[in-house]
Amino acid sequence: MSNELVNVGVAQVKLGTTNQILRTILGSCVGICIYDRQQKIGGLAHVLLPNAEAMDQEEKYAITAIPMLINLLLKQGCKKEFMTAKIAGGASMFKFKSDTPLGMIGERNIEMTRKILAEKQIPIVNEDVSGNVGRVIDFYLNDGHLKVKAAGVEQNFYKI
Amino acid sequence: MHEHIKQRLDQIITNLTQLPSMPDIVSKVINMVNDPNVDFNSVAAEISKDQAITANILKLCNSAYFSKGKEIASLDRAIVTLGIKEIRDIIVVATTKQVLDKSVLGYDLAKGDLWKHNLAVAMLAKKIALDKKKKAAADVVFTGGIIHDVGKTVLALYVANTFKDILNYVIEKQVSFNEAEHEIMGYNHQEIGKKVLMKWKFPEVLQDVVEFHHNPSLAPEANREVVSIVHIANAICVMAGVGIGGDGLYQELSQYAIEKTGISESEIESYYAHVPELLNQMKNIL
Numbered sequence: 373m374s375n376e377l378v379n380v381g382v383a384q385v386k387l388g389t390t391n392q393i394l395r396t397i398l399g400s401c402v403g404i405c406i407y408d409r410q411q412k413i414g415g416l417a418h419v420l421l422p423n424a425e426a427m428d429q430e431e432k433y434a435i436t437a438i439p440m441l442i443n444l445l446l447k448q449g450c451k452k453e454f455m456t457a458k459i460a461g462g463a464s465m466f467k468f469k470s471d472t473p474l475g476m477i478g479e480r481n482i483e484m485t486r487k488i489l490a491e492k493q494i495p496i497v498n499e500d501v502s503g504n505v506g507r508v509i510d511f512y513l514n515d516g517h518l519k520v521k522a523a524g525v526e527q528n529f530y531k532i
Numbered sequence: 533m534h535e536h537i538k539q540r541l542d543q544i545i546t547n548l549t550q551l552p553s554m555p556d557i558v559s560k561v562i563n564m565v566n567d568p569n570v571d572f573n574s575v576a577a578e579i580s581k582d583q584a585i586t587a588n589i590l591k592l593c594n595s596a597y598f599s600k601g602k603e604i605a606s607l608d609r610a611i612v613t614l615g616i617k618e619i620r621d622i623i624v625v626a627t628t629k630q631v632l633d634k635s636v637l638g639y640d641l642a643k644g645d646l647w648k649h650n651l652a653v654a655m656l657a658k659k660i661a662l663d664k665k666k667k668a669a670a671d672v673v674f675t676g677g678i679i680h681d682v683g684k685t686v687l688a689l690y691v692a693n694t695f696k697d698i699l700n701y702v703i704e705k706q707v708s709f710n711e712a713e714h715e716i717m718g719y720n721h722q723e724i725g726k727k728v729l730m731k732w733k734f735p736e737v738l739q740d741v742v743e744f745h746h747n748p749s750l751a752p753e754a755n756r757e758v759v760s761i762v763h764i765a766n767a768i769c770v771m772a773g774v775g776i777g778g779d780g781l782y783q784e785l786s787q788y789a790i791e792k793t794g795i796s797e798s799e800i801e802s803y804y805a806h807v808p809e810l811l812n813q814m815k816n817i818l
Contacts, residue, residue, distance in 0.1 A: 382772055383808040399773035399781055400804075420772065421805055432805065465771060466708055468785040474797040477771065477804070506776035524640060524695055524778055 375512070380416050383432040385441050387415040387448065394511040398461030400478040402485050402501070403509050404438055405458045406494060407516035408450035409532045414513045417441045421477065422484030434484040442492055456532055457494045458518045459485055460509050462501040478502065498529035534697070537690050538718030544686065545719075545727040551686060552631045552728060555582070558623060559733040562675065565620050572616060576607040579623070588626040589619075595816045597655070598622055621674045625651070625817065628678055636684050638691030640778035644818070646681060649775020651814050653677035656803060657765035659810075664793065669758045676741035676762045679734070683725025683742065690717050695778060702782050709779035710746050722746060749788035760789035768800060772807040 380386045380396040380403075388394050394416040396403050407414040423435040430436040445455065462478035462485075469475045482501050489496055498518065500507070505522040512519070516532040544550045557578055564570040580586055586607060593604040598618060604610045611619055633647035641649075654677030661670035684691075691698065694716050701712040713720035725742040737755050741762050744751035748760040767785045770776055790797070 381808070382774070382811060397773045397776060399776050400771040401773055420807065421801075424805060429808070432808065461773075463781045465767060465785045466782045467706070469787075472797055474801050477801070504781045506770075506773060506778075506780035521640075523699055523780060 375514070380418050382418055383420055383429060385415065385417045385431050385437055385444065387413065387444055388513045389413045390514055392513045394513065396509055398463070398507045398509065400461070400463055400481065402434065402459055402461040402481040404441065404485055404489070405509070405511040405518055406441055406445060406455050407513070407532050408445060408454045409456070409516060410454040411448065411450050412513065412516070413445060413448050413450055414511060414516060415441045415445055416511050419481060419485070422480045434481060434488055438485065438488040439492065442494065452493065455494050456497045457489050458498045458529055459496055460500045460507055460518070460520050463503050463505055463507070466504045497531040500527065500529070533718060534694055534716060537694065541690065541717060541719050541724070545724065548731045551731050552682070554631070554732040555627060556733070558627045561620050561623050562738070563735060565616055572611055573608065576611060580607055585626055588629070589622055592622045592625055592817060597813050597817055617671060624675050624678055631685060632682065634685070636688045636777070638688035638695060638778070639684055641775065645775045645777065646684065648814070648818060649769060650678050650681060651817060652769045652774045652807070652810060653680060653762065653765045655810055655814060656768060657762045660765060660793070660795065660803065661761050664795065666757065666761070669761055672737050672758055673761050673765070676738055676758060677765060679725070679729065679738060680741055680745045680762055680766065681721060681725065682728050683721035683723070686724045686728065687713065687717070687719070687721050708746065708784050709782035746783060748786050748792065756792055760786070760792040763789045764793060764795060764800065768804050768807065772804055774807065774811070
């Protein structure tokens with residue numbers, strides 16, 4: 373069966389099933405991939421920032437996008453106890469000072485993502501985060517595995 | 533250093549025929565915008581001879597980003613309705629697309645990625661210049677953003693063959709990707725890009741944007757502000773992953789550019805937060 377590639381843009385949350393692959397490209401943003409191994413349904417949230425004073429759009433921020441993604445999955449009949457998460461991204465600008473909020477966007481995204489997933493009791497089974505690389509991630513919904521391509525190297529994460 | 537690659541690139545930039553081409557009319561339009569003696573109608577007549585470019589220009593004139601809400605059906609109307617400077621930007625978009633809208637394999641950019649990146653940088657740079665009330669800069673940063681990475685299209689083939697060496701050099705010496713390009717291949721994409729712009733007879737300020745967009749403090753004083761704005765717009769788009777390739781975030785965000793433009797770090801974060809809206813505006817230009 374051939375797979376259908378679905379692009380997930382910056383600040384988008386998308387669900388998919390069986391023969392679909394959710395793809396997104398990450399710099400300092402974090403991609404959160406949640407999979408229900410029972411239903412074989414998954415979703416991807418591409419968040420730009422951890423949070424903001426004026427949150428104009430839920431999909432942009434980890435603090436709102438992750439609960440939104442979980443709720444969308446629950447509405448599809450998924451159950452929390454069968455959900456696991458993989459996260460990727462959160463890179464930083466090379467040699468930019470890491471002691472200011474701007475220099476820390478990647479790390480702030482990762483930290484908030486971990487915090488929200490912990491609060492929602494969704495375990496992170498794999499992560500490929502930080503560093504200075506851009507990442508293209510493909511989330512395969514037939515088996516929930518994640519392929520991460522960074523700096524010309526591909527890695528696959530199979531745990532679900 | 534891969535000597536044979538350097539020699540090959542020496543040849544390419546000496547024998548200009550192997551660099552991408554641009555119709556003469558484009559540099560004419562860019563240069564004439566600041567020349568009060570130029571008769572734009574004669575230029576419009578010249579552009580009209582190329583039906584493909586004209587059709588593309590008219591399509592852009594009616595896109596959400598450029599349109600002023602009035603349907604535009606001819607170049608003459610476009611000039612009256614949108615003004616000469618908007619038309620210049622539109623012509624640059626329409627004509628550079630054929631050079632920039634393709635896959636750039638060595639940098640791991642799929643078809644359309646580089647084009648999307650360039651448009652995003654152009655639009656963001658213009659927005660920053662206008663927000664900061666830097667009118668003169670706003671006139672050139674859009675074009676500068678469009679062409680800042682043109683050198684990548686020439687270097688791609690050679691980067692494909694040396695990518696591992698470049699990346700190892702980056703990690704070993706802790707230098708940015710473009711510095712490593714220069715060390716490994718003898719040239720980086722800024723140096724090659726400048727040669728492309730010289731071939732196209734684009735003005736010096738644009739050549740400086742291409743040559744110094746990773747090191748704004750080294751640009752000639754008169755153009756440092758323009759270069760700095762494009763530099764910051766580029767950094768924001770890279771952080772947001774817009775058209776980011778194998779060179780990833782291995783580039784520096786210049787403190788000099790931040791000070792020169794007077795943009796605070798929280799403002800940069802706010803521009804970054806609004807990248808999705810920027811991409812939305814871009815939709816029917818792509």
